Amino acid sequence: MLLVHAHPDDESITTGGTIARYTSEGADVTVVTCTLGEEGEIIPPSLDGLGSWASDQLGGYRAGELASACAALGVTRHRYLGGIGRWRDSGMAGTPSAAHPRAFSGGDPDEQAAQLAEILDEVRPQVVVTYDAFGGYGHPDHIRAHEITMAAAPKAASVERVFHTVSSRDAVTAGLAALRGRSAFRVPEDGELPVTPDETITTVLDVGAHIPAKAAALRAHETQVSVPAPPHLADHFALSNDVAQPITTDEYFVLAHGPAEGAGADLFGGLAR
């Protein structure tokens, strides 16, 4: 399996349970991260001086967070698209950082797809995972990660399936309902978080046994993610916007390429392993 993510933290937020489950089952799992997350906000006040508005050292710091998160998930190998530092976090849609000469979303998509194809040829994954066409929630780097993955992965000789990682409307609604009145974070209204209608989801992967590993990986991204401290059950987290998001015991996917037979509860279902 190979997963293509835009920033350090996405691998844990959207697919942390999936990575932990498959590595625990002995699968070879590669994470490709396209940027260093240089334009991120910073949660701990003591680390604020790392920000792009100050010393601009956040990218290097997040590389360390990512290494810790990958270790917590048992990731087999990690690659930066084009090599570490080649592409820079573009910032949220409409922010000036998109004009940076190394901004990922402003780069040549053909060059970026070729860089990904090089990693696919090296690693030879059976299954590839990335975001849907909206990038999950519209971040320009997530959208570009989707675009280059869909350009490169279906053509790669080893790739049998490509999935989009999505959030289930029903699971998010139920998760938020269980948080109301007991979370230190703001619990959003139904419909406020970007979700996928459950009738379009093709694969529901049970990751309930791997929530501790996912929570440890989320906590490794201390500049981006807050997870309630134990002994609280790690059933939710918040980003720097302090908006509660449920940690669900399933992770959800839409099959975008390859055979559907056997893929309902296992990304490798029905494939020779």
Ligand SMILES: CC(=O)N[C@H]1[C@@H](O[C@@H]2[C@H](O)[C@H](O)[C@@H](O)[C@H](O)[C@H]2O)O[C@H](CO)[C@@H](O)[C@@H]1O
């Ligand atoms: C999960 C994810 O993709 N995070 C991105 C995102 O960070 C968000 C952004 O700073 C937003 O302004 C905040 O309100 C929100 O809380 C953050 O999660 O965008 C960052 C800048 O491109 C990126 O570094 C971060 O990884």
Ligand SMILES: [Zn+2]
């Ligand atoms: Zn991201």
